[in-house]
Amino acid sequence: MTTALPQVDASRTPAESPIDSRAAADLICGFCATGCSLSVTPPVDGIAHVTPTLDYPVNTGAACPKGWESLAVMRAADRGTTPLLRDNRGRLRPVPWQEALRIFVKRMKEVQRRHGTESIAFLGSGQIVSEEIALLGCLAKFGMGMRHGDSNTRQCMATAVAAYKESFGFDAPPYTYEDLEESDVIVLVGSNLCVAHPILWRRVLANPHSPQVIVVDPRTTETAMAATEHVALAPKSDMVLFYGLARLLFENDWIDGDFIRAHTSGVDAYRQHVAKFTPDVVHRETGIASEQLLRLARIIHRGRRVSFWWTMGVNQSYQGVRTAQSIINLALITGNLGRPGTGANSITGQCNAMGSRLFGNTTNLIGGHDFSVTADRRKVARILGIDAGRIPRDAGWPYHEIVEGILRGDIRGLWVVGTNPAHSWINQNTFRDILGRLDFLVVQDLYRSTETARAAHLYLPAAGWGEKEGTFINSERRLACVRRVVRSPGEALSDFAIFRLVAEAWGCGELFRSWSSPEAAFGILRELTRGQPCDITGIRDYRMIAQLGGIQWPFTHDDARHYAGGQSSAPHHRRLFGDGTFYHRDGRAQLLFADPTLLPEQPNTTFPYLLLTGRGSAAQWHTQTRTSKSPVLRALAPRDVYVEVHADDAKPLRLVSGQEVIVESPRGRLRARAVVTRSVPRGSVFIPMHYEQTNQLTHAHFDPISHQPSYKDCAVRLRHVEPWDER
Ligand SMILES: Nc1nc2c(c(=O)[nH]1)N[C@H]1C(S)=C(S)[C@@H](COP(=O)(O)OP(=O)(O)OC[C@H]3O[C@@H](n4cnc5c(=O)[nH]c(N)nc54)[C@H](O)[C@@H]3O)O[C@H]1N2
Numbered sequence: 001m002t003t004a005l006p007q008v009d010a011s012r013t014p015a016e017s018p019i020d021s022r023a024a025a026d027l028i029c030g031f032c033a034t035g036c037s038l039s040v041t042p043p044v045d046g047i048a049h050v051t052p053t054l055d056y057p058v059n060t061g062a063a064c065p066k067g068w069e070s071l072a073v074m075r076a077a078d079r080g081t082t083p084l085l086r087d088n089r090g091r092l093r094p095v096p097w098q099e100a101l102r103i104f105v106k107r108m109k110e111v112q113r114r115h116g117t118e119s120i121a122f123l124g125s126g127q128i129v130s131e132e133i134a135l136l137g138c139l140a141k142f143g144m145g146m147r148h149g150d151s152n153t154r155q156c157m158a159t160a161v162a163a164y165k166e167s168f169g170f171d172a173p174p175y176t177y178e179d180l181e182e183s184d185v186i187v188l189v190g191s192n193l194c195v196a197h198p199i200l201w202r203r204v205l206a207n208p209h210s211p212q213v214i215v216v217d218p219r220t221t222e223t224a225m226a227a228t229e230h231v232a233l234a235p236k237s238d239m240v241l242f243y244g245l246a247r248l249l250f251e252n253d254w255i256d257g258d259f260i261r262a263h264t265s266g267v268d269a270y271r272q273h274v275a276k277f278t279p280d281v282v283h284r285e286t287g288i289a290s291e292q293l294l295r296l297a298r299i300i301h302r303g304r305r306v307s308f309w310w311t312m313g314v315n316q317s318y319q320g321v322r323t324a325q326s327i328i329n330l331a332l333i334t335g336n337l338g339r340p341g342t343g344a345n346s347i348t349g350q351c352n353a354m355g356s357r358l359f360g361n362t363t364n365l366i367g368g369h370d371f372s373v374t375a376d377r378r379k380v381a382r383i384l385g386i387d388a389g390r391i392p393r394d395a396g397w398p399y400h401e402i403v404e405g406i407l408r409g410d411i412r413g414l415w416v417v418g419t420n421p422a423h424s425w426i427n428q429n430t431f432r433d434i435l436g437r438l439d440f441l442v443v444q445d446l447y448r449s450t451e452t453a454r455a456a457h458l459y460l461p462a463a464g465w466g467e468k469e470g471t472f473i474n475s476e477r478r479l480a481c482v483r484r485v486v487r488s489p490g491e492a493l494s495d496f497a498i499f500r501l502v503a504e505a506w507g508c509g510e511l512f513r514s515w516s517s518p519e520a521a522f523g524i525l526r527e528l529t530r531g532q533p534c535d536i537t538g539i540r541d542y543r544m545i546a547q548l549g550g551i552q553w554p555f556t557h558d559d560a561r562h563y564a565g566g567q568s569s570a571p572h573h574r575r576l577f578g579d580g581t582f583y584h585r586d587g588r589a590q591l592l593f594a595d596p597t598l599l600p601e602q603p604n605t606t607f608p609y610l611l612l613t614g615r616g617s618a619a620q621w622h623t624q625t626r627t628s629k630s631p632v633l634r635a636l637a638p639r640d641v642y643v644e645v646h647a648d649d650a651k652p653l654r655l656v657s658g659q660e661v662i663v664e665s666p667r668g669r670l671r672a673r674a675v676v677t678r679s680v681p682r683g684s685v686f687i688p689m690h691y692e693q694t695n696q697l698t699h700a701h702f703d704p705i706s707h708q709p710s711y712k713d714c715a716v717r718l719r720h721v722e723p724w725d726e727r
């Protein structure tokens with residue numbers, strides 16, 4: 001096979017400009033979706049310093065430890081500096097970019113020739129800029145003929161996406177952060193805001209209305225301890241709780257009849273559905289006493305501005321979509337939407353999960369379009385200047401179906417960009433084996449040491465945060481810029497540059513000529529949103545975004561006219577649905593519901609505890625590829641895996657804090673230090689997700705609508721370490 005290869009100057013590509021080292025630069029943090037702005041000073045003795053930007057509307061001079069350390073983690077000995085190729089003896093060896101690209105194309109095309117065009121797939125990330133995630137999705141699906149591709153946002157936000165689409169007609173988180181300061185009642189469901197979004201928690205603290213803060217979480221988290229009311233419900237019983245609350249609100253006429261009549265559909269069926277969730281049923285299923293239930297209903301009723309917020313305690317569930325909608329419904333029936341301080345608000349996880357949702361081109365056609373709609377395919381084809389026939393007519397497989405496809409031998413080649421599934425995917429016990437079945441695994445990451453990179457046939461070194469430019473979209477739909485303030489190590493290239501080189505090497509470079517730089521790509525993305533709820537056609541360029549302190553979508557031409565010039569009259573905070581018009585054809589929001597189902601893997605006599613997993617500390621990020629590189633962050637979090645056990649459960653097991661213990665599920669086992677506490681409920685244990693071992697235990701089950709993994713419920717047992725247990 002012969003493919004003419006482009007000339008590669010690895011030290012400099014057209015996508016990357018030299019660094020302007022004279023001026024300080026502001027860029028958006030590359031960890032969580034809060035989207036704080038960080039100011040990077042010009043390098044002194046080669047080292048640039050980071051401080052939170054004082055006048056940025058999101059974080060006004062504050063950052064969490066990860067933000068402060070965000071450049072430090074980029075300077076690490078295990079950063080990839082050249083492509084690596086696995087040799088005959090199984091070792092990863094440095095190869096020049098030319099060779100890496102040649103092998104990439106040769107092996108992927110070989111797989112396609114043997115097993116069909118659709119036998120290669122990709123996994124992308126909510127941690128790279130929109131311009132990159134879009135180019136990856138378009139290159140893979142329109143250039144390389146892939147039908148299946150997904151992103152780590154499936155692990156994280158898929159449930160919120162599906163819930164919003166069904167309820168509102170578009171994936172549209174309605175809020176602005178100012179709502180946290182304007183509410184008099186704040187309901188946080190399955191969100192440990194103090195740890196996972198500390199700068200948003202700071203905004204709760206800045207709320208001048210002495211709000212009631214209700215935290216719905218089985219664990220007594222840092223956030224629950226700081227709340228005015230902790231609702232310590234049984235894990236995965238949220239739907240029953242919220243249906244029970246809705247029943248009380250209907251029964252006492254504590255609803256907003258005008259709002260319901262004017263702006264929703266399905267209220268009669270919903271009212272009938274919730275009738276069976278009496279306080280007795282709620283108590284039996286959730287453990288919440290009828291007095292507390294009534295108190296909650298009354299607080300919601302009395303609140304003038306009630307906002308509901310949810311995160312992974314809801315999204316990562318086998319019935320996540322309907323649970324999220326049970327929250328959305330509470331906001332709808334009480335008319336708490338579209339006004340300051342209200343909303344049914346999903347808080348996003350990764351810095352650019354929102355960009356990935358809009359522009360990833362995975363199971364949604366790029367720009368919030370639909371693969372199965374002919375008009376959408378035509379529109380996208382016209383804007384991209386490609387033949388509509390190149391666009392697949394269906395969504396393709398979500399993440400877990402790609403994984404199952406590998407197991408069946410239908411998927412033989414996989415390109416993993418900016419995610420570390422060999423640590424973060426559910427049930428590693430089978431996943432590692434499944435990865436091992438691939439004929440060709442390409443991993444593109446900052447570090448060559450990640451669990452997934454170590455399994456690769458070919459590793460491509462990527463430039464990361466602060467080393468390249470593009471845009472992120474935060475939780476409140478705010479677009480903002482990242483910039484290149486330091487050089488990437490060795491021959492590492494921005495993902496954008498890598499995708500362009502792959503396009504050339506593949507032979508489809510012609511299709512992507514207009515994607516000549518991240519900013520040119522941004523212009524294409526802008527056109528793709530025209531006429532969509534997320535229309536950003538009013539955004540001229542990166543400069544305008546920076547001048548306005550970030551821009552929330554939608555931002556149409558009309559919006560731009562109002563704020564021409566980018567003076568101080570710029571709208572720092574905008575929310576959706578102020579006029580009560582939703583994106584369904586009839587303009588109404590839908591009240592959607594279902595019967596709750598049982599925990600798929602109930603604790604039983606052999607595995608008597610339920611395992612909850614999640615974030616452990618503000619200093620640890622996911623699989624710790626980045627945060628483990630900073631001595632400051634390392635000092636702020638436990639190095640080794642630990643398990644939190646309730647004191648009453650620890651007693652019969654004769655467990656004390658600090659003791660090593662074996663945690664086993666039907667699938668795997670790990671050895672952890674016990675932390676005896678009262679912050680987990682009796683019958684549950686908690687292990688942070690940041691440790692490689694955690695997903696050895698988890699049980700691969702998914703929400704049937706969103707396909708998001710249910711990471712926070714599987715059965716485990718605890719036992720003492722025996723002499724024969726290996727380390
Ligand atoms: N420091 C740090 N911050 C992060 C991240 C990180 O890795 N580290 N990751 C970012 C990302 S990508 C995400 S998605 C967010 C996640 O942010 P969060 O969702 O706030 O974090 P988690 O700890 O995963 O889960 C939140 C809570 O859900 C609770 N929970 C478990 N099961 C249930 C249930 O059935 N019902 C209810 N109501 N609650 C339940 C858990 O006890 C936990 O306290 O954080 C973001 N911020």
Ligand SMILES: Nc1nc2c(c(=O)[nH]1)N[C@H]1C(S)=C(S)[C@@H](COP(=O)(O)OP(=O)(O)OC[C@H]3O[C@@H](n4cnc5c(=O)[nH]c(N)nc54)[C@H](O)[C@@H]3O)O[C@H]1N2
Pocket residue numbers: 125127128152153155156312316349350417418419420421423424425444445446447450462463464465495613614615621622623624625626689694695698711
């Ligand atoms: N048990 C359990 N498992 C979970 C969860 C849980 O609560 N419990 N939470 C889930 C959630 S919400 C999430 S979001 C996932 C996260 O899961 P992952 O996405 O696997 O986690 P990260 O460690 O953030 O991996 C991102 C990778 O991208 C690399 N990277 C960073 N920037 C760039 C870049 O610019 N370019 C490239 N090419 N690479 C880059 C990093 O080095 C890192 O290896 O984990 C999920 N897994």
Ligand code: SF4
Pocket residue numbers: 029030031032033034035036059062063064065066067068197198199200
């Ligand atoms: S809160 Fe999130 S966005 Fe802000 S500094 Fe911390 S990690 Fe970065």
Ligand SMILES: [Mo]
Pocket residue numbers: 155156157349350
């Ligand atoms: Mo996430």
